[in-house]
Amino acid sequence: MQFHNQGYVSADPRIQNVNGVGIDRPAELPENVDVLIVGTGPAGMIAAAQLSQFAGITTRIVERRPERLAIGQADGIQARSVETFQAFGFAERIIAEAYRITEMAFWKPDAQDASRIVRTARAVDDPTGISEFPHLIVNQARVLDYFAEVMKNAPTRMTPDYGFDFVGLTVASDGDYPVAVTLRTSEGRERIVNARYVLGADGARSAVRQSIGCTMDGDQAFHAWGVMDALAVTDFPDIRTKCAIQSGSGGNILLIPREGGYLFRMYVDLGEVSPEDHGAVRSTTVEQIIAKANEILHPYVLDVKNVPWHSVYEVAHRLTDRFDNLLPHEIGTRTPRVFIAGDACHTHSAKAGQGMNVSMQDGFNLGWKLGAVLDGRSPESLLGTYSAERQVIAKNLIDFDKQWSTLMATRPEDLADPSELEDFYVRTAEFPAGFMTQYPPSMLIGDATHQHLAAGFPLGKRFKSAPVVRVADANPVQLGHHHRADGRWRLYAYADAAGPGEASALSDWAEWLRTSADSPLLAYTPAGADSDSIFDVKVIYQQAHDQVDIARVPPLFLPRTGPFELIDYELVYAADPAADIFDLREIDRGGAVVVVRPDQYVAHILPLTATAELAAFFRAILLDRRPPAS
Known part of the structure; x- marks a missing residue:
């Protein structure tokens, strides 16, 4: 979080200066x-x-x-959402109060006594490290x-x-x-x-x-579930672990521990619903949901003390x-x-x-x-x-x-493979975590001609953060964490092998962006506005931070901001020797430019020399803000 560029701040820096329509904002609609x-x-x-x-x-x-x-009825916060919360400035605080899912346990009927359930598997929630942020409840x-x-x-x-x-x-x-x-x-x-x-x-x-x-338009599965947030005393050992529970009686439970250490949510299988039911199943009482939960959990017992919220729903897509x-x-x-x-x-x-x-x-x-x-x-x-x-x-x-809810409602003996549910959970982890979204080429997503220059940043997918070192103060940071929900586009310039002050593709690109008549920076920044008001331009050098002389960095990456025209020192980064971003994200050592949309999705990848292509990309997206020639 940056502040003080408007003057000294001693109060909560999250409170921005009132401006525009916020001045004398009318209380009435x-x-x-x-x-x-x-x-x-x-x-x-x-x-x-x-x-x-x-x-x-x-x-x-x-x-x-x-x-x-x-x-609220919803409670699951996937890692992609936590990345989004970071953009709005409250990820750390909500993580601190939330329940963190680290693994999921799978329970099934005991092979020796189908009336009893036993734990058969555990699955790590994020086995591939798809995000530095956790899965929360x-x-x-x-x-x-x-x-x-x-x-x-x-x-x-x-x-x-x-x-x-x-x-x-x-x-x-x-x-x-x-x-x-x-x-x-x-x-x-x-x-x-x-x-x-x-x-x-x-x-x-x-x-x-x-x-x-x-x-x-869609269909209804004619299968009902009772859901309740509950406070209870139980001998079920995994009450504080996310669980998929499949019983020999045919009923299933999805157990979600909640924040605070005591509360949990249960989705309790109420079985098939006749098309002629006409919603009657929704009158199922909380006592009936609790009784069904105890039947599924046998031999364990759930002594419910309080239910602050419950509901009954039928699956519909x-x-x-x-x-x-x-x-x-x-x-x-x-x-x-x-x-x-x-x-x-x-x-x-x-x-x-x-x-x-x-x-x-x-x-x-x-x-x-x-x-x-x-x-x-x-x-x-x-x-x-x-x-x-x-x-x-x-x-x-x-x-x-449809696939997940069908598997959750299927009796274990009816599955093609006894481990089909947990296998599906692990195999598809990237989708529910929120990272399978990939927008196709459009006015907002460039073509994949140069994808090989930054293979670890797939076009159309969210910008996956990585560790870097900020040169000015030697602080290790996550590069993506500085992407705020401020409506700005991000231009990440990954330097070629030359260092600051040396003639290079990076220095030529930086000078073009700062001075050329074709530069998006000059074309789309309003007159009188800070040079970084539309584009947040950062550089990442291949050298270690102590090998980057910040005094020789191109002036593009040290812009003046605010009424005092102070220098922004937080745009110059170096690769972290312990986890080199060039290796982690498969960035070509000849350098590359990665363009990221205001909502954190990768919009384009270009060589440092492709200035004409960069200018052409933004021509369809942004409006020229330069005053007309006299």
Whole structure:
């Protein structure tokens, strides 16, 4: 975290200076807004937190509840989400309060007595070290609290507007605020808010989705599960370990320990449901869920003392064919104005722990794009990439969840291989961890011509961090941890073998980016803004940090920032001899440029000499901010 560049700071440095629309922000919901977000779930709150960083954009987020969520239904936080939390500045704090999953135990019927369960296997949660961040369990309400804190501390001082129910909307063909949204207050009064864009993050029964004519298509598995958060006394030895429990009686349990040391969640198999059931299974009582859990756990006993939350659900896999208000024949002819995210456009079982995680990536994907368009950085065509990118990801999630939820509901004796469940868990670990997302080539993802220059940074996948040493202070750091959710693009320049001050491909590239008329840095940085306001440009040298003379580093990597034009010393890095990033990420020793999107996905890989290609890539994404020639 960097601060003091605006002057001395003695208070909490997470609280940014109020700016733009945050100055004298009206307490009441205004008549006109740039973005109106409906729903304070994970997708809505991360989008709001991202947009809160854009000082000139008026964003409001409304919620039908009268206050913050107290108990959330989601609790699994995959490592990719924790990487995202790092971008918003609260990963370390949420890790400290969460339960950390390090392995999963598998229990099955005893071969000698099928009425009893025995532990048959353990699987390490992240056997390949796919992320430096852990897999966590924490109440959804706490995740939303952290995003609310980010919003409140942002320059715009954003806070949710509670007590507003979405009624409907209309979209005009033109006008500054073409979306007219009707809201109803808790007192029953209706009012209209006009918006440039609307995001519906209002859950599986989304009224925003219905208002734009989207329908959820899919199927129902006709299998019911009871889920409960419980405080209990038990002799089951793995009560504080994540478990998949398959019993001889045919019932199954997914056990998820919760944060705090005592609480746990159980997904208890209630069996097949008749198509004629018409939801009657949802009246299953918590006492019946507890009785079923004890039957499955035999010979162990669960003495439940308290159940703060429970529910019954039937597995359903549904997906909308589009995530915005454009019909297929309208794509490319006009700008989408209404978007949906999270459960509003994809639903699935809870047992893979994907709902909150994928929803947050929906909101992150759209949030930076709305910010870039409304801030004048990018053309409106950027917004068409949201539905194109995220709809495919949701389809992949549903396909995965169908396999996982089916295996979880299958009796051990009906599996083709006795170890099929645990084998699937280990084999597919990268998917539920959130790292199989890979966006295809588009205006935002370059072609793979030069992928070999940085094979460890697959195009379209998230930027996988690695250790480096900061030259100025010899501190070992994770390179990716300095990627903040500030809407900026990242340009990582991996140096060729020459050192600072020597003529090299890196020095030529740095001088081109700093001075050339074709440079994206000059073309897209607004007049009067800091040189790093749109692009965060870092260099990583192959030499050890004590062999890099920072006085001879190209001036591009030592920019002046803030009102005092102070030098930023945190952009110059060296390879860590103990874990060389050039080896870890298979970076060519001749150097390379890795371009990373504001949402942490690798957008392009180019040689240091490919300046024309770098300029051409950004030409379709960003708008020239230079004043017209006189």
